[in-house]
Amino acid sequence: MIIKTKFFAYFRDVFDGRERDVDIGDGRTVRDALDVLCDSPGRRAEIFAGTDLKPHLVIMVNGIHIQSLHGLETELKAGDTLTVFPFLGGG
Amino acid sequence: MSGFPIPGFHGRVLEIDLTTGTILRKPLDPQLALDYLGGRGLGARILYDTIDPACDPLGPENAFVIAASPLIGTNAPTAGRGHMVFKSPLTGVIGTSNSGGTWGAAFKATGFDVLVVKGAASEPVMVDIAPGRVEILPAGHVWGMSTHETNDVLAAASEPGSPVRVLCIGPAGENLVRLAAVANDRNRVYGRCGPGAVWGSKKLKAVRVRGKEKIAVADKEKYQAGLDQALYLMRQVPATKRLLRELGTAGLVELINLISMLPHRNFRDCLHRDEDVERISGETLTKTLLEKAGSCFLCPIGCQRHTKVAGRDGGEQTGEGPEYETMVLMGPVCDIYDMAAVTRANYRCNELGIDTISYGGTVACAMELFELGLLTKEDTGGLDLSFGNGAALEALVPLMAFRRGIGDRLAEGSYRLAASVGRPGLSMTVKKLEIPGYDPRASFTQALGYMTSPTGACHLRGGYAVSLAFFGGTKEIPRFSLLQSPIAIRNMQNTGILQDCLGVCRFTGYAFSSDPWARMVSGVTGRDFSVAKLEEIGNRVATLERLFNIEAGATAGDDSLPPRFADLPVIAEGRERRVSREDQDRMKQDYYRVRGWDGGGKPTAESLRALRIEARKK
Numbered sequence: 104m105i106i107k108t109k110f111f112a113y114f115r116d117v118f119d120g121r122e123r124d125v126d127i128g129d130g131r132t133v134r135d136a137l138d139v140l141c142d143s144p145g146r147r148a149e150i151f152a153g154t155d156l157k158p159h160l161v162i163m164v165n166g167i168h169i170q171s172l173h174g175l176e177t178e179l180k181a182g183d184t185l186t187v188f189p190f191l192g193g194g
Numbered sequence: 195m196s197g198f199p200i201p202g203f204h205g206r207v208l209e210i211d212l213t214t215g216t217i218l219r220k221p222l223d224p225q226l227a228l229d230y231l232g233g234r235g236l237g238a239r240i241l242y243d244t245i246d247p248a249c250d251p252l253g254p255e256n257a258f259v260i261a262a263s264p265l266i267g268t269n270a271p272t273a274g275r276g277h278m279v280f281k282s283p284l285t286g287v288i289g290t291s292n293s294g295g296t297w298g299a300a301f302k303a304t305g306f307d308v309l310v311v312k313g314a315a316s317e318p319v320m321v322d323i324a325p326g327r328v329e330i331l332p333a334g335h336v337w338g339m340s341t342h343e344t345n346d347v348l349a350a351a352s353e354p355g356s357p358v359r360v361l362c363i364g365p366a367g368e369n370l371v372r373l374a375a376v377a378n379d380r381n382r383v384y385g386r387c388g389p390g391a392v393w394g395s396k397k398l399k400a401v402r403v404r405g406k407e408k409i410a411v412a413d414k415e416k417y418q419a420g421l422d423q424a425l426y427l428m429r430q431v432p433a434t435k436r437l438l439r440e441l442g443t444a445g446l447v448e449l450i451n452l453i454s455m456l457p458h459r460n461f462r463d464c465l466h467r468d469e470d471v472e473r474i475s476g477e478t479l480t481k482t483l484l485e486k487a488g489s490c491f492l493c494p495i496g497c498q499r500h501t502k503v504a505g506r507d508g509g510e511q512t513g514e515g516p517e518y519e520t521m522v523l524m525g526p527v528c529d530i531y532d533m534a535a536v537t538r539a540n541y542r543c544n545e546l547g548i549d550t551i552s553y554g555g556t557v558a559c560a561m562e563l564f565e566l567g568l569l570t571k572e573d574t575g576g577l578d579l580s581f582g583n584g585a586a587l588e589a590l591v592p593l594m595a596f597r598r599g600i601g602d603r604l605a606e607g608s609y610r611l612a613a614s615v616g617r618p619g620l621s622m623t624v625k626k627l628e629i630p631g632y633d634p635r636a637s638f639t640q641a642l643g644y645m646t647s648p649t650g651a652c653h654l655r656g657g658y659a660v661s662l663a664f665f666g667g668t669k670e671i672p673r674f675s676l677l678q679s680p681i682a683i684r685n686m687q688n689t690g691i692l693q694d695c696l697g698v699c700r701f702t703g704y705a706f707s708s709d710p711w712a713r714m715v716s717g718v719t720g721r722d723f724s725v726a727k728l729e730e731i732g733n734r735v736a737t738l739e740r741l742f743n744i745e746a747g748a749t750a751g752d753d754s755l756p757p758r759f760a761d762l763p764v765i766a767e768g769r770e771r772r773v774s775r776e777d778q779d780r781m782k783q784d785y786y787r788v789r790g791w792d793g794g795g796k797p798t799a800e801s802l803r804a805l806r807i808e809a810r811k812k
Contacts, residue, residue, distance in 0.1 A: 192661060
């Protein structure tokens with residue numbers, strides 16, 4: 104299944120770009136997609152703390168925070184947009 | 195080091211009456227210090243006891259109070275912010291504003307905790323505070339100068355010795371522009387609510403400070419434990435560790451767009467093309483305009499943007515900014531995605547002394563009125579005020595500061611401008627204060643924050659619900675919960691009050707909330723300032739500010755959003771979102787209840803007793 108991914112701030116360096124389509128194979132969930140994206144220990148360390156997400160990062164599916172959905176177990180459909188960015192404030 | 199009973203305070207108030215030229219050194223009431231702590235809280239209490247809240251904000255009967263905190267004078271991170279409280283000439287209710295830089299710490303080093311200035315001089319003056327000496331001096335020679343020139347001239351003219359710091363207004367304040375600011379260190383600005391106009395009405399150009407007084411610390415070990423905890427946490431969180439330094443606050447532009455909260459065209463919608471948003475992003479700013487990041491006093495975060503931009507007519511200009519709010523209000527809210535134009539307008543606002551948020555909001559309102567034919571080229575002196583016109587955005591800054599042509603009408607702020615053509619609903623304000631760069635329809639919590647902020651629509655006094663939208667889009671505190679928003683925003687407002695009372699930066703809040711501050715304040719003062727006690731101070735200050743506003747004439751009806759936000763939906767999280775009048779009323783009633791206020795938003799006698807808020811002295 105192919106999904107769209109978008110990265111912001113330092114995740115653009117971590118994942119070498121701003122956005123791209125990613126084939127997540129048989130994967131179904133956000134966790135599966137992140138497993139595919141984190142194809143090196145360095146990348147994994149920026150997203151996961153053990154099996155949980157690191158704090159201070161936000162992951163959205165089609166513009167909705169995954170915590171408002173089903174967290175890492177949120178199911179994806181082909182063509183969904185997965186967005187990764189760090190928590191950043193300002194103003 | 196003073197013998198005041200509470201370490202951390204000097205125990206001295208400096209009260210100046212510019213009408214009579216009287217300079218009084220008064221003792222600080224220790225109970226007030228314990229109950230209101232410093233900064234915004236102590237300032238609000240002293241203002242409440244000094245003026246009649248119903249007074250004319252531009253008359254000599256208004257006053258302003260600047261209060262330090264027990265942490266200022268220590269090495270606590272970011273503890274150097276001055277906080278000013280006054281009756282606002284823009285809103286008619288309480289005005290509070292603060293800034294970073296070094297002036298706040300330099301003021302505390304003069305040996306005073308609090309400065310009160312009332313009355314009005316007949317000729318331009320400045321106040322000079324130096325070791326063992328306080329004077330009111332003529333300031334005709336700097337009247338008319340920009341904030342930068344004033345700062346440089348007055349700093350250079352000071353006697354040598356410990357560093358001298360200048361807090362001053364520019365021409366906008368002198369000309370009573372209702373959104374005029376007060377500035378220190380050239381580009382650090384007390385922006386919101388029009389403090390510059392209050393200074394201008396008093397013919398006060400500047401307050402220059404110099405001193406070396408230190409404060410006592412009661413329990414160094416306890417203070418150090420809190421400090422270590424704070425610094426540790428700030429190193430753990432990407433925002434405080436590196437992101438704000440790398441991207442500046444404008445790093446938020448793309449993210450706020452992602453959650454459909456980035457306002458557009460005087461808040462008509464939140465629709466932007468991604469490539470336009472990229473043109474005004476923090477990343478683009480870093481790549482194209484940034485010379486270096488900078489820090490306020492004692493700040494490890496370093497979000498300042500020292501920038502360079504090509505002039506419209508050639509040459510190069512240098513300055514600071516833009517910050518997120520400036521970028522958004524002068525940018526997409528005016529349908530402008532030209533970062534260079536926004537940056538140049540930002541520089542001019544800093545130099546002439548204008549709040550960039552209210553400036554952008556007022557220009558956007560004027561652009562909508564122009565589009566509707568309610569302002570014509572005849573009114574504007576030929577200036578094309580179409581949405582998207584960056585040249586007009588720049589041209590209007592001096593017109594407003596010097597009240598020339600159409601600038602004279604814009605100098606009144608967007609509410610009075612829109613009301614003058616019979617359409618006050620087209621001013622995107624709450625209590626006549628322009629809404630900052632987060633659309634309230636994209637978060638009910640943010641909407642309620644704007645509605646109930648004591649100063650009018652402000653993300654800093656009303657609560658920064660953006661954090662909830664990010665951290666938070668949790669099931670516990672969703673963005674669109676009518677039920678949870680009142681308690682969530684009360685808690686955020688109280689954290690903000692604590693930070694404002696301590697004179698510390700809001701950005702510490704991304705790393706930690708109250709606990710390290712509780713340890714540090716307890717350590718410095720030797721008194722028990724538990725987290726619960728700090729929470730009580732938050733409730734006390736919020737309720738005191740409410741009393742001030744009620745006596746100033748505000749009602750529950752003023753705790754409302756402009757009609758646009760109830761009538762015109764935006765799309766967020768895949769659905770149409772608006773904040774209906776019924777939803778506003780429901781959240782408001784719940785909020786009043788959790789604050790201990792009655793259905794009309796008036797603090798109950800029981801709450802006043804529980805919070806030990808005494809009646810006004812004056």
